Amino acid sequence: MSDTIFALASGEGLCAISVIRVSGPHADPALRSLCAGQPVPKPRLVALRTIANPTSGAILDRCLVIRFLAPASFTGENGFELHIHGGRAVIVGVLEALGQCADLRLAEPGEFTRRAFLNGKLDLTEAEGLADLIEANTVAQRDQALALAGGLLRTRADAWRRDILSLQAEVEADIDFSDEGDVPSDVAAALVTRIEPLCADMEAVLADGRRGEILRRGFTVVLAGAPNAGKSSLMNALVRRDVAIVSSVPGTTRDPIEISLDLDGLPVTLVDTAGLREAGDDIEKEGIKRARARADAADLVLWLSGPDEVYDGLGLLNGSVLPILSKCDLLPADSAPEQKHRISAHTGEGIEALLGMITDYARAALRPEEPAIMSRQRHRQGISNALEALHRIKQGLPIEVGAEDLRIAARSLGAIIGLVSPEDVLGEIFGRFCIGK
Ligand SMILES: Nc1nc2c(ncn2[C@@H]2O[C@H](COP(=O)(O)OP(=O)(O)O)[C@@H](O)[C@H]2O)c(=O)[nH]1
Numbered sequence: 001m002s003d004t005i006f007a008l009a010s011g012e013g014l015c016a017i018s019v020i021r022v023s024g025p026h027a028d029p030a031l032r033s034l035c036a037g038q039p040v041p042k043p044r045l046v047a048l049r050t051i052a053n054p055t056s057g058a059i060l061d062r063c064l065v066i067r068f069l070a071p072a073s074f075t076g077e078n079g080f081e082l083h084i085h086g087g088r089a090v091i092v093g094v095l096e097a098l099g100q101c102a103d104l105r106l107a108e109p110g111e112f113t114r115r116a117f118l119n120g121k122l123d124l125t126e127a128e129g130l131a132d133l134i135e136a137n138t139v140a141q142r143d144q145a146l147a148l149a150g151g152l153l154r155t156r157a158d159a160w161r162r163d164i165l166s167l168q169a170e171v172e173a174d175i176d177f178s179d180e181g182d183v184p185s186d187v188a189a190a191l192v193t194r195i196e197p198l199c200a201d202m203e204a205v206l207a208d209g210r211r212g213e214i215l216r217r218g219f220t221v222v223l224a225g226a227p228n229a230g231k232s233s234l235m236n237a238l239v240r241r242d243v244a245i246v247s248s249v250p251g252t253t254r255d256p257i258e259i260s261l262d263l264d265g266l267p268v269t270l271v272d273t274a275g276l277r278e279a280g281d282d283i284e285k286e287g288i289k290r291a292r293a294r295a296d297a298a299d300l301v302l303w304l305s306g307p308d309e310v311y312d313g314l315g316l317l318n319g320s321v322l323p324i325l326s327k328c329d330l331l332p333a334d335s336a337p338e339q340k341h342r343i344s345a346h347t348g349e350g351i352e353a354l355l356g357m358i359t360d361y362a363r364a365a366l367r368p369e370e371p372a373i374m375s376r377q378r379h380r381q382g383i384s385n386a387l388e389a390l391h392r393i394k395q396g397l398p399i400e401v402g403a404e405d406l407r408i409a410a411r412s413l414g415a416i417i418g419l420v421s422p423e424d425v426l427g428e429i430f431g432r433f434c435i436g437k
């Protein structure tokens with residue numbers, strides 16, 4: 001029998017109502033001792049109850065209670081929720097009282113969702129979708145999390161897996177009964193043709209430019225250029241508040257500074273870096289090294305150079321680079337326009353337009369109108385492993401080897417949805433949840 005767990009499910013800090021959830025076989029006795037002398041609420045109906053400490057009898061709150069009976073609950077176990085007043089003393093009092101109830105203990109991070117998974121209430125991808133939903137900061141992240149939590153990847157992976165399992169059954173029957181003539185003997189020959197559409201389907205899903213993963217972490221825009229090019233000033237102008245150090249001393253910004261923005265529902269992370277140039281002291285060298293690493297990993301680099309700039313490090317960078325002419329207020333009004341986007345952090349010229357351009361780049365990379373099927377490396381790995389096994393079959397190995405590869409492919413897809421999930425994989429996934437989820 002599993003432990004009965006409890007936790008504060010709502011956030012810390014001043015709030016009107018806080019939610020405490022309890023799940024496990026001893027939930028009902030605990031509820032009875034908290035609401036001593038009052039009727040036990042009917043399952044799934046909200047009831048108003050006075051909660052008291054079972055040991056001291058001290059009244060803790062008058063609050064709403066919802067009781068759940070297994071299996072009709074989030075975790076699939078017996079449980080209840082208390083919607084108490086949000087004061088610190090109320091929360092602490094109720095948590096203490098629960099701790100005094102027999103066989104109850106504080107939940108570990110993600111333990112409620114882990115139980116829901118173990119009780120078959122949701123699969124691993126749906127659990128990950130819930131974790132993403134809790135962390136979603138922008139509309140596009142929320143939409144993707146809802147799609148994952150709603151079974152978008154599970155449905156797809158499961159359909160592939162079923163197709164592969166039925167092929168596997170045919171192939172194994174063909175191996176077992178090949179002398180008896182009661183199964184089609186051309187199964188082996190047909191196998192390669194039949195896995196072809198599966199391979200094509202998986203390849204199409206894998207060729208997504210990792211947009212689901214980028215959407216989860218945010219589209220990263222790195223501001224790069226020589227020291228004094230105006231990167232930190234531009235960062236401040238873009239976020240409209242003083243977040244980065246603006247200074248006329250070259251090499252001031254030594255550590256990358258990150259700001260997360262919501263641009264039209266898209267998560268965008270701006271990174272201000274140390275200027276890229278030759279040398280300086282050791283600390284600056286390290287800053288430049290980090291700046292280079294960030295620029296190489298960026299989804300988009302804004303390469304800044306001022307009107308008087310001679311150093312052009314554009315060639316140093318890989319990937320998408322948007323060249324920017326900074327400090328354009330220093331140019332005479334009649335100067336010939338360069339083939340660069342002109343901005344001035346001082347006058348604000350070109351800043352709105354630049355935000356629009358960044359948003360367009362992010363939208364093109366993330367394509368938020370259509371939810372991504374994969375949003376984690378784990379998902380990509382599972383599909384790639386399955387695909388690799390199917391590709392081996394196409395090399396025309398003996399049918400017994402083909403049967404084993406089908407088994408590997410099915411198992412890799414099963415791992416995505418959590419049909420085969422080693423303890424360390426589960427620990428890794430659920431350990432990242434917050435306590436109370
Ligand atoms: N005239 C003018 N000066 C600027 C502009 N942006 C930055 N500066 C100046 O250029 C110097 C370096 O700016 P900073 O943002 O620290 O550059 P960074 O080293 O690239 O981060 C500072 O003296 C800023 O005041 C601008 O748009 N116009």
Ligand SMILES: [Mg+2]
Nearest residue numbers: 231232245253
């Ligand atoms: Mg700077």
